Amino acid sequence: MEGNITIKLQQKSIDKIKEICAAFDNDSGELINVLHKTQEHFGYLPAEVQELVASELNCSVAKVYGVVTFYSFFTMIPKGEFPISVCTGTACYVRGADKVVEEIVKELGIKVGETTADGKFSLSCLRCVGACGLAPVVMVGDRTYGRVAPEKVKEILAEYK
Amino acid sequence: MVKLTIDGKAVEVEAGSTILDAAKKVGINIPTLCHMEMKDMCIENKPAGCRICVVEVEGRRNLAPSCATAVSEGMVVKTNTIRVLNARRVVMELILSDHPADCLVCAKNGNCDLQSMAQRLDVTEIRYAGVQSTYREDFSPSIIRDMDKCIMCRRCETMCNEVQTVGALSGVNRGFEAVVAPAFEQDLEKSVCTYCGQCVAVCPTGALTEVNNTNRVIAALANPKKKVVVQVAPAVRAALGEEFGLEPGTLVTGKMVAALRNLGFDSVFDTDFAADLTIMEEGTELLDRLTKHLNGEKTHLPILTSCCPAWVNFFEKQFPEFKDIPSTARSPQQMFGSIAKTYYADKIGVDRSDLIVVSIMPCLAKKYECQRDEFKVEGNPDVDFALTTRELGGLIKRANIDFNSLADEDFDKPLGESTGAGVIFGVTGGVIEAAVRTAYEVYTKKTLKSVDFTELRGMEGIRHATVDFDGLELNIGIAHGLGNARELLESIRRGENKFHAIEIMSCPGGCIGGGGQPWHHGKQDVLKARAKAIYAEDVGKTIRKSHENPYIIKLYEEFLGQPMSDKAHHLLHTNYFDREVKFEVKK
Numbered sequence: 065m066e067g068n069i070t071i072k073l074q075q076k077s078i079d080k081i082k083e084i085c086a087a088f089d090n091d092s093g094e095l096i097n098v099l100h101k102t103q104e105h106f107g108y109l110p111a112e113v114q115e116l117v118a119s120e121l122n123c124s125v126a127k128v129y130g131v132v133t134f135y136s137f138f139t140m141i142p143k144g145e146f147p148i149s150v151c152t153g154t155a156c157y158v159r160g161a162d163k164v165v166e167e168i169v170k171e172l173g174i175k176v177g178e179t180t181a182d183g184k185f186s187l188s189c190l191r192c193v194g195a196c197g198l199a200p201v202v203m204v205g206d207r208t209y210g211r212v213a214p215e216k217v218k219e220i221l222a223e224y225k
Numbered sequence: 226m227v228k229l230t231i232d233g234k235a236v237e238v239e240a241g242s243t244i245l246d247a248a249k250k251v252g253i254n255i256p257t258l259c260h261m262e263m264k265d266m267c268i269e270n271k272p273a274g275c276r277i278c279v280v281e282v283e284g285r286r287n288l289a290p291s292c293a294t295a296v297s298e299g300m301v302v303k304t305n306t307i308r309v310l311n312a313r314r315v316v317m318e319l320i321l322s323d324h325p326a327d328c329l330v331c332a333k334n335g336n337c338d339l340q341s342m343a344q345r346l347d348v349t350e351i352r353y354a355g356v357q358s359t360y361r362e363d364f365s366p367s368i369i370r371d372m373d374k375c376i377m378c379r380r381c382e383t384m385c386n387e388v389q390t391v392g393a394l395s396g397v398n399r400g401f402e403a404v405v406a407p408a409f410e411q412d413l414e415k416s417v418c419t420y421c422g423q424c425v426a427v428c429p430t431g432a433l434t435e436v437n438n439t440n441r442v443i444a445a446l447a448n449p450k451k452k453v454v455v456q457v458a459p460a461v462r463a464a465l466g467e468e469f470g471l472e473p474g475t476l477v478t479g480k481m482v483a484a485l486r487n488l489g490f491d492s493v494f495d496t497d498f499a500a501d502l503t504i505m506e507e508g509t510e511l512l513d514r515l516t517k518h519l520n521g522e523k524t525h526l527p528i529l530t531s532c533c534p535a536w537v538n539f540f541e542k543q544f545p546e547f548k549d550i551p552s553t554a555r556s557p558q559q560m561f562g563s564i565a566k567t568y569y570a571d572k573i574g575v576d577r578s579d580l581i582v583v584s585i586m587p588c589l590a591k592k593y594e595c596q597r598d599e600f601k602v603e604g605n606p607d608v609d610f611a612l613t614t615r616e617l618g619g620l621i622k623r624a625n626i627d628f629n630s631l632a633d634e635d636f637d638k639p640l641g642e643s644t645g646a647g648v649i650f651g652v653t654g655g656v657i658e659a660a661v662r663t664a665y666e667v668y669t670k671k672t673l674k675s676v677d678f679t680e681l682r683g684m685e686g687i688r689h690a691t692v693d694f695d696g697l698e699l700n701i702g703i704a705h706g707l708g709n710a711r712e713l714l715e716s717i718r719r720g721e722n723k724f725h726a727i728e729i730m731s732c733p734g735g736c737i738g739g740g741g742q743p744w745h746h747g748k749q750d751v752l753k754a755r756a757k758a759i760y761a762e763d764v765g766k767t768i769r770k771s772h773e774n775p776y777i778i779k780l781y782e783e784f785l786g787q788p789m790s791d792k793a794h795h796l797l798h799t800n801y802f803d804r805e806v807k808f809e810v811k812k
């Protein structure tokens with residue numbers, strides 16, 4: 065019948081998730097902590113993982129998903145090898161950070177919050193990073209680029225390709 | 226007790242009461258939107274999210290949400306100062322600032338709590354221009370989700386998670402992006418949703434509505450090549466009147482039949498007839514399992530009723546290991562369809578493909594049920610369209626039939642004749658009471674002195690009673706609301722079960738509180754009045770036991786043979802499937 069979702073997790077991942085849940089007594093009141101630990105281990109929280117957490121804690125998958133989407137700390141997508149963050153705080157925004165984001169989106173063919181198919185880049189937006197003098201600011205991994213004009217995006221990305 | 230003053234009136238209430246409750250006691254009706262409470266059904270939604278209900282409390286700087294603020298001794302509350310009135314209006318305008326203002330073409334027009342609140346607060350302009358949200362609409366066989374109209378009151382979440390314990394819906398995302406959705410924002414159809422429709426029943430706006438089939442029924446009625454017959458479920462007659470301004474609990478059976486005939490249905494039949502048939506099959510199955518059990522043979526007890534399609538979805542999706550315990554009897558809607566498209570079609574000499582069976586149901590799950598593959602013959606469904614009580618109300622209005630002035634008419638024969646036992650199917654406890662009336666007489670071969678098993682009635686979520694079958698004590702359990710059903714199932718799982726038979730209905734109150742009934746706007750008295758009406762209809766019937774229905778007797782003689790005969794099995798029984806979410810381990 066319809067409605068079956070089949071999930072595929074490696075046995076050792078399943079064991080790990082069960083272990084984390086058990087460490088919190090499989091208590092659904094500890095959902096946020098369980099998700100925190102799980103993300104620490106896997107780096108992100110894909111649907112399969114959320115389903116298993118739900119069944120271990122005996123709460124609904126909808127609820128787990130609700131929590132994952134509520135806290136921006138949680139992510140369902142693995143970070144790329146080179147995570148790109150664009151500051152969209154007021155100063156950067158006023159100086160055209162949105163245009164920079166647009167350009168990156170165009171160049172990489174992904175939306176904010178997504179990762180490229182080859183796993184190389186992921187894109188996110190940040191609140192003010194406190195480098196307003198350099199606005200607009202883009203970070204790739206640990207490196208910071210200041211006064212980034214949309215035209216410079218191609219050049220920056222090329223360094224990592 | 227706590228003493229306080231509200232708008233200058235002294236009031237005394239129990240400690241722990243809210244300002245809202247206290248105000249009600251002195252006749253002050255503070256406006257509310259997200260808050261909803263149906264105490265006797267253990268339903269409470271109190272997120273204190275909308276802030277429409279704010280009041281001024283002396284000595285406090287901020288306005289307080291009265292639905293979630295407890296009273297305290299000596300409190301001085303003002304519910305209608307200029308400051309309060311302004312705050313309420315601003316809140317309302319903000320709620321409306323990203324709301325699609327398409328009231329004129331909204332399914333909820335005239336019945337929307339948001340609309341009537343805007344009216345009550347005298348909002349005639351919206352000073353804050355907001356970005357409109359644009360979520361995709363989600364269509365399922367029963368329910369449409371249009372989250373652009375969601376105001377995040379979270380009533381649906383409360384119903385789905387706390388009352389029904391289904392867990393299909395949850396608030397997701399935050400801020401402007403926040404909506405209520407199934408896991409991974411998938412379609413409802415792919416979720417654990419049972420289509421019980423209780424989220425729809427409480428949604429104050431047009432965010433959750435039923436799939437409307439009225440136009441397809443009108444098209445069928447207009448097609449001269451088709452014979453169109455209609456069946457009406459028991460709970461409909463106790464609620465349809467509300468669509469025409471009648472008091473809740475007004476029985477409108479006769480007017481309803483007249484209206485349906487007026488609309489052009491070729492025959493107006495009664496699902497109660499099929500309910501009697503259900504009792505013949507389910508009651509026989511109960512006795513069969515009971516006899517086996519008494520003889521020490523292996524069998525499945527307790528037997529669980531199976532006439533509620535949302536309940537069927539619930540155990541198929543969440544308790545598939547129990548799929549062999551429920552009765553295999555189809556629901557009355559589907560029994561009717563099956564008999565209509567075989568026995569009746571033959572009788573009037575019409576091919577099944579030229580016979581359209583419409584059902585009027587208090588229920589949203591029935592829309593899904595009639596589309597299940599098991600209930601089709603070569604692609605042709607036994608029941609073509611299921612309309613809700615609300616949709617029928619709309620159809621009658623559209624056809625400018627003056628409902629309230631119609632003279633009473635009777636159902637057609639042969640599928641319109643029913644007993645009091647069939648009628649009480651509409652209310653919690655009714656199916657099992659009807660089954661007991663028949664099973665008792667068949668088992669003991671004695672006539673009941675009184676057919677009223679009042680111990681099986683009531684509104685408590687889980688009830689049990691023991692009925693004496695001439696020395697054999699039959700333990701009966703009853704649950705309404707899926708959360709209560711879950712409790713009973715879990716006790717069975719733990720091996721603590723002591724019941725022989727359990728009746729389960731998904732909706733609080735049973736079908737009278739179904740997701741397709743006229744909007745109750747959170748008033749539990751409406752449900753109670755409907756239940757009373759159902760029992761009144763039962764008392765008014767000359768025949769009150771299913772096995773005494775002359776047309777049922779004739780149906781077995783002419784067509785089916787015995788209850789549970791091969792033919793009956795083929796046409797009136799079904800089987801259930803494991804539809805649980807599965808975890809597949811990849812090595």
Ligand code: SF4
Binds near residue numbers: 419
């Ligand atoms: S129809 Fe019932 S099960 Fe489905 S989402 Fe609504 S309340 Fe939950």
Ligand code: SF4
Binds near residue numbers: 376379424427430433
């Ligand atoms: S869908 Fe309806 S009931 Fe649910 S939160 Fe939105 S407005 Fe409230």
Ligand code: SF4
Binds near residue numbers: 737740
């Ligand atoms: S209790 Fe009645 S109205 Fe509610 S889902 Fe079941 S059959 Fe439908």
Ligand code: FES
Binds near residue numbers: 259260275291
């Ligand atoms: S009704 Fe009190 S906050 Fe919504």
